[in-house]
Amino acid sequence: MNLLESHRDHAEQTDDRSITGWDGDASAFVSAAPRLFAIGLRVLRDVGEAEDVVQETWLRWARADRSVVIRPPAFLALITTRLAINGAQSARRRRETSVGPWLPETTDLSVGPETAAERREAVDTAIRLLLERLTPAERAVYLLRIAFDYPHRQISEILHLGEDHTRQLLRRARDRLATERRHQVSTTAHRRLVRTFVAAAQSGDLAGLEELLAADVAH
Template sequence: MSTFEDHRGLLTGVAYRILGTVTDAEDVVQEAWLRWSGVDETTVADPKAYLVRITSRLAIDRLRWAKSRRESYVGPWLPEPISTAPDVAEHAELADSVEFALLVVLETLSPLERAVFVLREAFDLPFSEIAEVIGRAEPATRQLARRARDHVQEKRPRFDVDRGERRRITERFIRASTSGDLDGLIELLSTDVTLVSDGGGKARSPLRALTGAANVTRFMTSIVTPGGIAKFMASIGVSDLVTLSYDLANVNGAPAIVASAAGRVVTVISLLVTDGKIDTIYLIANPDKITHLNVPS
């Protein structure tokens, strides 16, 4: 295996955490490979550090470009979900660094703050190396890291349930939603629950966040009715005669609901649980963000 392939997984992980999108991360890693292919390896003392530096710089540049595009995005913008192995929860630091709620908070940081936070908190790079990546003095880099960490700690949702309990609540949510069990659904939701849906203007979904148990319950039960399913399927170009199935899968280090039809994933739902209640629901239906996911077996 080549030096680059030895580190491809690491580089993809760095790029994805900085960018929040799989497609952009893959493009960045491909560009890093092109640059690496033109380098004389014998002149590079530390290939891993060199490749992380190239990838991080490319990701920062791509994020600056992407942020300007997201200003005209139709409806709320959410990160692209990624499949994670079932045992990823055994490695808390790995699972936490791709947790959907964290990626949403990272969207509120500047590109430099996000890169510094990711490289320091997720990959534990020394400040001297991070400073070289972003082209800043080390004291300024430490200040950026402190500001980013404080911001994330302030905005990041608080979790007080383990992943096993979160999985059980997610399973109950699937059953209540798909069976039209209003009482069962309301029982699971906090009174001020928020639902954020990303259809990107390509899939039928709310263009604004829904708040309150009554509004969220009404929406969740409406989309699983025959009429609601038909309208959604039509919006993504799938016949309403195709069966829609709901499965539990490991997404971004946590259990999530994956809806699929006609051999492809059509919706991913991630739940945030606090005090035993669901307080945030992220629903990703934009086909561009979920076509890379496999239908759960």
């Protein structure tokens, strides 16, 4: 059953309000659903999360006082946009919590020396955590996907791994980052990865980082 069929069935089963007015309100939602899904997908870039947002929009629409809504499509689009943005912000907070202050934000060259030093220390800490807890493949996938938003297809090409495998590695990396298990970290490897990461984030040229991560996975 696709997303629209699910909402149609839900509308047909919604308590005693299946009268002409409610049928019209349900129809307004079903008509807007493709646009709502597109909004969610554009913000969240994940099909499942976008579908969840549309479902939550439906629930809020069902509970809303629709008699005061002048333009249902605009009202529904606004709800969906807010839910999607909240979802994206929550996902970002989860990433920051998992590895401390997150990485791309630590490379703003416009900040003062003291702030720059603090951010460099945050990068050092985050990279060390990745080295301590993740395998080279997990670390490579995690950095490329979370820090630089690479699509899984591109990650699989860089690392010479199957696309499904990269998705599994990302899930595994998140699980490992939540544990206390740690490995001994080479100071040389730590400094090299920090230096390469910061250079990539500052310049936007990720070729060196891609090469380093791919080499670590291959060994």
